[in-house]
Amino acid sequence: MESKIWLSSPHMSGKEQSYINDAFKTNWIAPLGPHVNGFESDIKNYLNEDSHVAVLSSGTAAIHLGLILLDVGHGDEVICQSKTFSASANPIAYQGATPIFVDSEKDTWNICPEQLEIAIKDRISKGKKPKAIIAVHLYGMPYNVNAIHAIAKAYNIPVLEDSAEALGSTYKDVKCGTFGDISVLSFNGNKIITTSGGGAIITKDPKHRDKAVFLATQAREKAVEYVHASIGYNYRMSNVLAGIGRGQMEVLDDRVLARRKNYAFYKESFKNIEELTFVDEPEGYYSNRWLSCILTPSEDIREGIRTALEKENIETRPLWKPMHQQPIFKDLPQYINGVSDELFEKGLCLPSGSNLTENELNRVTSAIKTYFRA
The missing domain is CATH 3.40.640.10 (Type I PLP-dependent aspartate aminotransferase-like (Major domain))
Structure with a gap:
């Protein structure tokens, strides 16, 4: 492996x-x-x-x-x-x-x-x-x-x-x-x-x-x-x-640029996969892209991608589970419009480290493309 x-x-x-x-x-x-x-x-x-x-x-x-x-x-x-x-x-x-x-x-x-x-x-x-x-x-x-x-x-x-x-x-x-x-x-x-x-x-x-x-x-x-x-x-x-x-x-700005480059790489790589979308920066916003995240059409597809990558020894993670869904907090007051529930259901964080190599990025994107061709 x-x-x-x-x-x-x-x-x-x-x-x-x-x-x-x-x-x-x-x-x-x-x-x-x-x-x-x-x-x-x-x-x-x-x-x-x-x-x-x-x-x-x-x-x-x-x-x-x-x-x-x-x-x-x-x-x-x-x-x-x-x-x-x-x-x-x-x-x-x-x-x-x-x-x-x-x-x-x-x-x-x-x-x-x-x-x-x-x-x-x-x-x-x-x-x-x-x-x-x-x-x-x-x-x-x-x-x-x-x-x-x-x-x-x-x-x-x-x-x-x-x-x-x-x-x-x-x-x-x-x-x-x-x-x-x-x-x-x-x-x-x-x-x-x-x-x-x-x-x-x-x-x-x-x-x-x-x-x-x-x-x-x-x-x-x-x-x-x-x-x-x-x-x-x-x-x-x-x-x-x-x-x-x-x-x-001393290298913070370089780390930000590297993570933003990862995001750009993923977005370009998946431009022909209509099932995958990203959160873009509104005008005036500049994200360090700490983690690059994708949205899929459903929880089944999110999990399909996650497990396919796991088999390739690639770590991913669903978007944060909302606090109002957490067992310790679920009975507390909440003002919910459904957005965070949907994000958790469909969203996946991809490898995003500033030390990722081109080969590693290609492994991630290749595994996801293979999933959609299967």
Whole structure:
């Protein structure tokens, strides 16, 4: 059998090693250190906005701290895009709050402005004004920033921007990760750049950033002895992992271009297969194409393609199962138009790593073409 083709594997550049060697040479192995500060500065400079960055142990930790900064607590309700990974929704439950799931629009596969406003009005009518909105840039495609933020502003509800999959994407030439009252990034092993495990929280207010760092370091007060007046978390990124991140930041733009090239390759390869469609970028949107995804006519065909590729040692994955379908969340309030259900039924993520070779891309497309000729 030929070698495994992964969905989205880590892609090291070699530049990371010098930062790691420096951490070992200077014995900055314990959490924090100069690479943590440097990585935060690298991200801030890349975003090119008035952003305040703290790097953390995961994107999930960033969402959790973001909710705390937005004063989400027990008994509150938080609107969450249903078409997403569970890490967008789980931290709501960490805070004893209730996720309220809102469906997607067809243009971007992200949170639907119409359904969002319906949900807000209905929750207010029930005496439960949502405390925050979690909007996700799914698979690197920006959500409808103008529409979503206009609604949020009209009802005075802060937006937590989940940009875990969208580093390098832009909306109207502004980088994703800068739109939310609080924004988050992920550097998980499958993301466009990785620190093995890690994430970042981005705030507009430097005091919010400082509070996030305080909470992420066990909420230790400034005292000679260890004093804790608040509940804290062990959420800070280590100096070694931050060093990996600094090396990855040097090649981020190249990684975005490589993934966009994968998407273009798939689209051109399948242009004569009318059963397969893609989500295109609306005007003013620029997706990093973290994952290239196709839509098929039915679940049977989606599964037929998936299993055919599996037999060829090629990893694929159905689009995220919506949160309102998840056993743990299925009984919670939901405002559904059917879009995310259909996307899950018919959608498939194809291998999308920036380290894919031409031969590997040809193996993927050949296997899919063979499926349709059978």
